Amino acid sequence: MARLPLFLERRGYRMRRLMDVVRVLPFIGLGFWLIPLMWPQTPDPAEGVATSDTLRYIFGIWLVLIIVTFLLWRRTKDFADRDLPPDEASEEA
Amino acid sequence: MVALNQLVVVCLAYVAILFAVAFVAERAALRGRGGWLLRSPLIYTLSLSIYCTAWTFYGAVGYAARSGLEYLTIYLGPSLVMIGWWWILRRLVRIGRRQRVTSIADLISSRYGKSNALAIAVTLMAVIGVTPYIALQLQSVVLSLSIFAAPDVAQADETVEAFNPVQAAFWVALGLGLFTVLFGTRNLNVNERHHGVVIAVAVEAVVKLIALIAVGIFVVWGLAGGLNETFARIDSSTIGTWEVQGSRWATLTLLSAAAFLCLPRMFQVMVVENDDEKYLQIASWAFPLYLMLMSLFVVPIAVVGLDLMPAGSNPDLFVLSLPLSQGQNGLAMLSFLGGFSSATSMVIVATLALSTMVSNHIVMPFWLRFRRSGATQSGDVRNVVILARRLSILLIISLGFFYYRLSGGSSALAAIGTISFGGVAQFLPALLGGLFWRGATRTGALVGLGVGFAIWVFTMLLPSFGVDAALSRATFEEGLLGLGMLRPQALFGIEGLDPTVHAVVWSLALNTVGFFIASVFGFPDPIERLQGAQFVKVMDHAGPTRSWTASVAGSEDLMIMAQRILGAREAQDFFRRAARSQGLPGGLPEPTPTFVEALERELSASVGAATAHAMVGQIVGGTSVSVQDLLAVADESAQMLEYSNQLEIKSRELSETAAQLRAANEKLTQLSVQKDNFLSQISHELRTPMTSIRSFSEILRDAESLKDADKTRYATIIHSETLRLTRLLDDLIDLSVLENGQVTLHMGDSSLGDILDRAVTTSLTGLERPIAVTAPEEAGSIYLRTDLDRLVQVFINLITNAQKYCRADEPALTIRLDQTATALHVDFIDNGAGIAPDAQAVIFEKFARIAGEEGEGAGLGLAICQEIMLRLGGSISYLSRENGTGFRVALPTSVIVERADPARVSVAS
Structure with a gap:
């Protein structure tokens, strides 16, 4: 069995890191969407956070996640279905 | 004002168009054309949109009007699951394609050793969990129809008097049932995909999105007067500030994510109807986009609706009543079609998924059992499966209809949806455990599902009917059987939780704990362990599932059975291909394990893994890995061991005998030598006295003069020599006498x-x-x-x-x-x-x-x-x-x- 090289060439390295982003992204999204729970909650418009701001925040995160996922798809679509288990394959890092 | 008749006509026309689209798609797929569209990521993503049902279309606005931004959780959860496609969905789709899974019940049963008991449990739970949801769709269609009917009451229109919600629900249910039967059971093999249904669902997805966005645009720019004005209006409304219970926010996000994975209809479009694993990554951004667009205008519509509509009007119908009240009949019509689309597509796919489960896991096993003759006997299994599926479709739709009748269609849409989600979310531990943990066992899955489902029924489903309906007030206040620990909304005495959070947290937590403990202390049987390894290692290009001892399987029997299930032409094609790949130009293929396995997978796509396993098992006669077989193998090897022991003993005996023979031979040789020696000796012994006797007797005869003393001496010598001879001869005679027994x-x-x-x-x-x-x-x-x-x-x-x-x-x-x-x-x-x-x-x-x-x-x-x-x-x-x-x-x-x-x-x- 041919041993995999210890260091990948630059492109392979970049792809693996991008797949790392693919894996981490849902957790980042979840984290951001849980942040509003720390905001003050009150019916008083003066002290509370306005719904319009919240809407902008949540939909903003949503949009960013969609765009990042889209960009990731563009970059990794040929790589992702090669099924390399990146954490198990021999790699540097 | 749109007349009800007019609406019904538009509605029928829309349905006719759907029929036509489905029909054309089906024909194109049969001829192998239009693949670029039918099997495209766009269609795949759009078909996923059956997640957005009438509950989304109507209910989200109502939800927002009642509870503010909390409605978003229902869409955030699935978005996260889609964005995290790499973790779970990738595995799920891979397993679904590799094991030719037909439903979530099939997946779970397949994972846990093709257990039929588990499949039945999951099927029943799914039917119980989803039936309210189907009822909800019927209810929403009827409600929306009634909105159109209501303003006409004043005019005492004949049509209005004829409008009967129950009757309307009946006709809607019947129509949906017919559509599903027509396009859902056309081809038996689920993995050949229901192109007609999927394309219809995709069309409806576009219609509902356009409808909702159109209403949203009308509300924002037509009624509120622009984006900033809308935002101002939102902030000054009753839902103007951020007011969400943290526990509900987190729990509902989790719940919707779980339901997104576990809902039978989602599983159907996401896994079963998936054509290419690559589409998943495309859907990972496209589907969240769809969800975002669907929920974008919900708050504006809700807020403007609260402002403009008279107090007491049902916020669930703002999407419809708002344009209607503004005289926008065309928009209202579009909106109605959007809602209608959401409801119908959900009912069609959900019914299809459930009917597959019911026919494969409940009807077919019983049919096979009661027909003792087995799958090879006369009778077309294919027809039976299709009939079972059609009957199941009608049964499930009628269940939904009766639930609608019984519940009276009063509850808010959001509540029913959450309850349904809670029910199917109980599959999550068994599902994820099965995908990631090889130690998960069938017992664990059964225990987890049982516990979770029981808690769900007690804390979520039954209380939803209201106090003193399914559960008495006493039970609510003092607990089941008067046990304070068992209050449906305060289990184990923990009070003050939101009922939904309470139910979801307890049911899922105890479900998981039960699943884990029973798994850890149980021991899976061999097929279970093999399947477990297959599922968990699906990404490592795992080998075949398990092998049949196919030597006894007659290809002919398999052929007969396959024809009955797959259809004659398909089966013959399959067998011919297999024969060719085995290098046999004509005739039937050899029943090699690989071939039988491939056939089983092919069959399982039609009738489910457990049933296909049982059918092939009937012909082939047991898998190679059953405990009985292992025992038989052990017996055989014990026998062989004993046999070889006997051989060893025999060979030892033989070598001993050979040694004895060798010794005897040696002895004989020695004796022969001795006899030769003796003969020479006895000749010598006989000759010596004979020589003396002869010599001395010659002397006595010939000597002229001999002294008397000499004479006597010579005679004595002769005498003693004679005695010696006599003694020798005596001994010989003695021995001879003794030996002869005389x-x-x-x-x-x-x-x-x-x-x-x-x-x-x-x-x-x-x-x-x-x-x-x-x-x-x-x-x-x-x-x-x-x-x-x-x-x-x-x-x-x-x-x-x-x-x-x-x-x-x-x-x-x-x-x-x-x-x-x-x-x-x-x-x-x-x-x-x-x-x-x-x-x-x-x-x-x-x-x-x-x-x-x-x-x-x-x-x-x-x-x-x-x-x-x-x-x-x-x-x-x-x-x-x-x-x-x-x-x-x-x-x-x-x-x-x-x-x-x-x-x-x-x-x-």
Whole structure:
């Protein structure tokens, strides 16, 4: 069995890191969407956070996640279905 | 104002268009055309949108009007699951394609050793969980219809009086059922995909999105007057500030994510109808985008609706009533079609998914069991499966309809949706455990599902009917059976939680705990372990699932069965392809394990893994890995072990026999040599006296003058030589007589002491240096009845031998007695050098003379002794373990007589 090289060439390295982003992204999204729970909650418009701001925040995160996922798809679509288990394959890092 | 009739016509026209689209798609797929569209990521993503049902279309606005931004959680959860496609969905789709899974029940059953019990449990739970959801769709269609009907009440229109919600629901249900039957059960093999249904669902997805966005745009720019005005309006409304319970926010996000994975209809479009794993990554951004667009205008519509609509109007219908109240009939019509689309597509796919489960996991196993004849007998299984599926579709739709009738269609849409989500979310631990944990067992899955489902029924489903409906007020306040621990909304005495959070957290937590504990302490059977490894390692290009012992499976039987399920043409195609790949140009393929496995997977796509397994099992006769088979294999190897042991014993016996034969042969060779030696010796022995006799007799004849003394001397020599010859001939005759059994025994009584005395006296009297003999004293008290002369002869021979051959300086012979239970041993042991071991074997043979020993005997003495002892019923043997030369004469105890009276003793002596 041919041993995999210890260091990948630059492109392979970049792809693996991008797949790392693919894996981490849902957790980042979840984290951001849980942040509003720390905001003050009150019916008083003066002290509370306005719904319009919240809407902008949540939909903003949503949009960013969609765009990042889209960009990731563009970059990794040929790589992702090669099924390399990146954490198990021999790699540097 | 849109008349109800008009609406019904538009509605029917829309349905007709859907039918046409589905029909065309189906035809195109059959002819293998239009793949670019039918199997495109766009269609895949759009078909996922059946997640957005009427609950989204109508309910989200109502939800937002009641609880603010909380409605978003229902869409955030699935978005996260989609964005995290790499973690779960990728595996799910891969497994679904590789194992040809037909439903979530099939997946779970397949993972846990193709357990039918598990499949039935999951199917029942899914039906119970989803039925309210189907009812919800019917309800929303009827509600929306009633909105159009309501304004006409004043005009006392005939149509309005004819509007009957239940009747309307009935017709809607019937129509949906027919559509599903028509396009959902056209082809049996689920993995061939329902192109007609999927394309219809995709069209409806576009319609509902456009409808909702159109209403949103109308509300924002038409009614509110722009984005900023809308935001201002939102902030000044009753839902103007961020007010969400943290626990509900997190729980509902989790719940919707779980439901997104576990809902049978989502599983159907996401896994079963998936054409290419690559589409998943495209959907990972496209589907969240769809969800975002769907929920974008919900808050504005809700807020403007709250502002403009009269107090008390149902916020669930703002999407419809808002344009209607503004006289936008066209928009209202579009909105209605959007809602109608959401409801119908959900009902169609959900019913399809559930009917597959019901027919594969409940109807077919029972049908197979009650038809004992099995799958190979007459009767077309294919027709039975399709019929079962069609009946299941109608059954499930009617269940939904009856639930709608019974519940009266009063509850808010959001509540029913959450309850339904809670029910199907109970599959999550078994599902994820099965995908990621090899230790998950069937028992664990059953326990987890059971516990979770029971808690869900008790804390979520039953309380949803209201106080004193399914559960009494007493139960609510004091707990089940008066146990304070078991209050449906405060389990284990923990109060103050939101009922939904309470139910979801407890049911999922205890479900997971039960699943884990039962898994950890259970032991899975072999198929379960194999499947577990297959599922968990699906990304590592795992090998085949398990192998059939296919040697007994007749290809013909398999062919007959496959034809009944797959259809004659498909089955023949499949078999021909298999035969070709096996290198057989014509005829049936060999039933190799690989082939049988492929066939089973093909069948499982039609009837589910467990049923296909059972059917192939009926023909092939058991998997190679059942415990029974393992035991049989163990038995066989034990038998082989025993057989080889026997062989070993036999071969050892053979080699022993061979050794004995070799020894015998050696002995024979030795004897032959001895005989030759003897013959030369006896010739010599005969010739020597003969020579003297001849010489001396010639002298006596020819000599002229001889002194008398000389004459006497010569005559004496002749005489003694003659005696020697006679003795030799006597011995030979004696031996010959004994050997031929012609000897007559002269029985007499005497004590052993006397016999020994006689022998010693006879042997040693008159010798110059007689050997010193020690006789045992107790010999005098043992009386024998035997041939005394012969026994004495034996003893004499032994004593004489000792006298002749003992080379010790002080020759001594010890006679010992040893009486055992069976024999009397008389041992004669001298203090000489003994006999060499190689000579011991032949000393009892005739003519045997020990090499290097001198003596006048012809080597017949011991042979004669042995023959005599044989006649007397005893034996004589050489005592090899003594220091000197030792012989043992063994007499049977039967020769010993009780001591006679003293008188006779004296006479005898």
